[in-house]
Amino acid sequence: MNRLLMTTSANVLPAWLSERAEAIGVTSAKIIVILLVALVTRFLLHRGIRRLTQRTASGDTPVILRPLSDRARNSLKDSVIPSERRTQRAAAIGSVLRSFTSIVILSITVVLILGELGINLTPIVASAGVVGVALGFGAQNLVKDFLSGIGLILEDQYGVGDVVDLGEASGTIEGVGLRITRLRDNAGVVWYVRNGEIIRVGNKSQGYAQVVLDVPVSHETDLDQARQAMQEAGDALVRDEGWADKVLGEAESLGVEQITASAIILRLQVRTTTADQWRVARELRLRIARRFSELGIASPLPIMGMGPGETGQAAPGG
Structure with a gap:
């Protein structure tokens, strides 16, 4: 009897071990395949994103976006994006896309592996939901900053x-x-x-800038002469080769802008390249002051000038 039991146990044990070894082998093989597929997918997606961002940074239009190139060119024909900014935007977008794809692939891989191991995912998903809510409350400002940063960069x-x-x-x-x-x-x-x-x-640096100079003159001034002097100073600046690349249009003397008890305000404006409006405004003030001095035109107050959006604050150096 004992010999029969020992014989039966000896036959069952190898069969059980064989079945378990086969099951472990199959599960391990499936897990390895899942990991390999995840790694290859991540590599291919990151490679595609990297190529897309590199082409975007260089100014080329990706093949997938070429049908929209004409429409985009029409809407952006007056906007020139410097290469540094384009590279920065492309790098930021690429970083976000790579992080997103990595998180998605990692999540799917973990779920598939846990399923192959026979682990019940319901408690894990519930716990992850609780942890996610807690992290969401604790890091909502951080998430808000990142989402806002993505929007700022994408919208340029x-x-x-x-x-x-x-x-x-x-x-x-x-x-x-x-x-x-x-x-x-x-x-x-x-x-x-x-x-x-x-x-x-x-x-103040997108598209173009506008220099607006308000020049006060005394009530006794010949206004036509003063307007002509301002126009001549503006025209001379526009024709100057040293300033031609900073000016985008003709100077325009608009005439009387305001009349006060102490002065009459004349206005001159000219369109300039971005970030050069303050230098152009300084040069215009100098030329107008010199021209007024030559003609004997009195200025009761210091000449005041504003770039776009300026309200008497100091302008950047340059």
Whole structure:
């Protein structure tokens, strides 16, 4: 009897071990296949994203977007995106896409592997949901900053080198990240602004700029002579080869802008390239002052001038 039991056990044990070994082998093979597919998929997607962002950074239109190239060209014909900004946008977009694809692939891979191991996913999913809610409450500001940063970069609201007004801080942009925007004001102070806290943006460096000079003259001044002098100063600046690349149109003397008890305000305006409006305004003031001095035109108050959006604040150096 004992010999029969031992014989039966000896026959059953190898069969059980064989079945378990076969099951483990099949499960291991499936897990290896899942990992290989995940790695290959991630590699191919990242490679495609990298190529797409490189072509975007170089200014080429990807094949998938070529049917829309004419429409985009018409809508952006007056907007030139410098290569540095284009590269920055492409890098940021590529980083977001790579992170997104990695998270999706990792999540799917983990779920498939746990399923092959026979682990019940319901408690894990429930726990992950609770943890996700807790993290969402704790990191909502961080998520808000990242989402706002993605929107700022995709919409090209501003880029490195732009002169902007962000409300509490204004100055020249030195760096744009997914969470933080760094800018330096006219006093040299570096400001770090969270993207989620940016409610409005005033960009003085997109498209073109407008120089508007309000020149006060005394009531006794010959207004026609003063207007002509201002027009001559503006025309001379436009014709000057040293300033031709900074001016986008003819200077225009608009005439009397305002009459006060102490002076008559005459206005001159000219369209310029972005970030050059302050230099052009300074040169125009100098030329108008010299021309007025030659003609003996009296100015009761200092000549005042404003670039776009300026309200008497100091202009960037240059």
